Amino acid sequence: MHIQTHFLLSWLVADQGESVSKRDLLIVTLCGVGPDLDGLGLLMDVKTYHLWHHTVGHSIFTGLLIFICIAFLMKNIRLATYASLSFYLHLICDFLGSAGSDGYIWPIYLLWPFSLEKFLNPYQWPLASPINLIVTSVAMLYVMHRASVKGYSPIILFSKWLDFELVKVFKKWFRKT
Numbered sequence: 001m002h003i004q005t006h007f008l009l010s011w012l013v014a015d016q017g018e019s020v021s022k023r024d025l026l027i028v029t030l031c032g033v034g035p036d037l038d039g040l041g042l043l044m045d046v047k048t049y050h051l052w053h054h055t056v057g058h059s060i061f062t063g064l065l066i067f068i069c070i071a072f073l074m075k076n077i078r079l080a081t082y083a084s085l086s087f088y089l090h091l092i093c094d095f096l097g098s099a100g101s102d103g104y105i106w107p108i109y110l111l112w113p114f115s116l117e118k119f120l121n122p123y124q125w126p127l128a129s130p131i132n133l134i135v136t137s138v139a140m141l142y143v144m145h146r147a148s149v150k151g152y153s154p155i156i157l158f159s160k161w162l163d164f165e166l167v168k169v170f171k172k173w174f175r176k177t
């Protein structure tokens with residue numbers, strides 16, 4: 001799915017429970033968006049992109065590594081669980097709906113680096129599908145509604161001031177002034 005969809009869904013995973021710290025929100029959200037860093041090869045050329053995309057960032061072992069690192073280095077099982085959940089949700093979303101407009105089904109190398117077996121979903125819908133648009137729109141509406149209730153939005157990860165101003169708007173929209 002698109003990066004903005006991953007961002008919104010990861011935020012929803014991150015923002016569970018009361019008084020989640022900004023650090024934890026950032027870590028869990030990044031773990032849901034970060035897998036696509038293996039697509040940065042596109043900055044070099046298409047061949048590098050196709051060689052690396054859906055490999056290191058989309059391996060189940062990377063998710064496991066994230067869990068182990070956070071659980072043991074940060075000694076935080078709760079954070080490790082949400083971070084890996086966010087990561088695996090990204091993989092599921094890509095598996096479901098990230099086909100090319102030409103019908104090309106993106107394989108995911110779930111067992112990378114131990115195996116280069118391609119995992120293909122023959123029912124994968126295109127990235128530009130209305131389904132992805134609906135998922136993104138519903139997630140965005142839900143995120144905005146939650147922001148109006150909780151008093152902060154994902155924008156807090158970038159700017160406290162902008163988040164404050166946006167939440168004011170969301171509160172108006174959802175009549176919570």
Ligand SMILES: [Zn+2]
Pocket residue numbers: 001035036058090094
């Ligand atoms: Zn991805």
